[in-house]
Amino acid sequence: MKVLVINGSPRADQCTATALEEMMKTLQAEGVETELVHVGKTNIRGCISCNYCRKHGRCMFKDIVNETAQKFEEADGIIVGSPVYFSSPNGTLLSFLDRLFYSTSFSKHMKVGAAVVSCRRGGATASFDVLNKYFTISGMTVAGSTYWNQVHGFTAEDVKKDLEGLQTMRNLARNMAFLMKAIADAKEKYGLPKQELEAFTSFPDGK
Ligand SMILES: Cc1cc2nc3c(=O)[nH]c(=O)nc-3n(C[C@H](O)[C@H](O)[C@H](O)COP(=O)(O)O)c2cc1C
Numbered sequence: 001m002k003v004l005v006i007n008g009s010p011r012a013d014q015c016t017a018t019a020l021e022e023m024m025k026t027l028q029a030e031g032v033e034t035e036l037v038h039v040g041k042t043n044i045r046g047c048i049s050c051n052y053c054r055k056h057g058r059c060m061f062k063d064i065v066n067e068t069a070q071k072f073e074e075a076d077g078i079i080v081g082s083p084v085y086f087s088s089p090n091g092t093l094l095s096f097l098d099r100l101f102y103s104t105s106f107s108k109h110m111k112v113g114a115a116v117v118s119c120r121r122g123g124a125t126a127s128f129d130v131l132n133k134y135f136t137i138s139g140m141t142v143a144g145s146t147y148w149n150q151v152h153g154f155t156a157e158d159v160k161k162d163l164e165g166l167q168t169m170r171n172l173a174r175n176m177a178f179l180m181k182a183i184a185d186a187k188e189k190y191g192l193p194k195q196e197l198e199a200f201t202s203f204p205d206g207k
Contacts (some may be wrong), residue, residue: 001180002128004068004075008093011041015118016081018159019151022166023079023116026052026173032180035075037068039096046095053103060176065099072100076180077143080131087123089130101134107168109192111181114172115142116149119161124150139195143179145172 004016005024009016024034042064052060059065061176072078080097081090101108117127128148135142149172151165152158159165 001177001184002075003027003032003034003077003079003176003180004071004077005034005036006068006081006093006096008040008080008090008096009118010090010092011083012038012041014156015151015159016083016116017152018153018156019116019118019169020079020081020147021167022169023173023176024112026046026170027177030174030177032177033145035071037071039064039068040090040092042092042096044092044095044099047072047098047102049073052192053105057105059099059103061111063100065096065103069106070097070101072104072108075111076184077114077176079114079116080134080178081116081118082127082131084123085118087102087126089117089127094203097131097134101138105153107179108135109195110139110183110187111138112176112183113138113140114143114176115150116169116172118153120149120152120154124148141179141183143172144150145175145178146170168189 006021027034027134082093113130114130117124125148132142145168147168151162
């Protein structure tokens with residue numbers, strides 16, 4: 001079992017990192033391997049809708065998105081962590097996720113996703129909702145916890161004092177490990193559920 005961990009914050013060792021670290025420790029204790037990719041300080045441009053990826057199976061911009069794609073394909077689950085910027089995930093992370101999810105054609109069906117957000121005071125659930133949508137449109141399963149997956153603070157020290165936030169991260173990691181193991185077993189027993197992909201309707205008349 002392997003989980004890819006994305007830190008969208010430009011601050012590699014502060015609040016989001018503290019929450020992710022708590023999850024990684026717990027996952028490792030559950031026998032799950034983790035790999036951390038820090039994207040927040042990288043120069044990542046947004047998707048330009050050129051559809052190069054439709055032909056080539058990768059984004060035309062040769063950067064961390066394509067480098068991460070293979071790691072995502074091999075992973076059983078993904079954790080995406082973000083600081084809250086004006087009640088949304090931070091912009092660099094959104095550019096990264098738009099291009100990662102749009103440019104990759106490998107199946108994400110029944111991979112397990114978990115979104116984690118860090119804010120000083122507000123905007124956590126709005127940001128959490130945005131991140132979960134990358135998972136649910138991709139046929140993934142979303143792991144839950146004992147509260148919404150958020151921590152609070154302006155520094156790593158603040159987050160270390162957010163005991164409920166860290167508890168939420170540990171419970172989330174355990175639920176994620178359980179789901180990945182259960183899905184692997186169920187895949188062997190039943191196979192993956194059928195997915196119909198033929199219809200692609202953009203207009204009410206179906207054309
Ligand atoms: C541009 C910017 C916008 C922010 N907007 C919010 C916000 O809307 N709500 C909030 O509670 N904190 C906001 N913050 C604070 C950070 O979200 C918060 O301190 C977070 O825990 C930092 O995580 P990090 O240390 O991983 O970067 C903002 C910070 C920045 C730099």
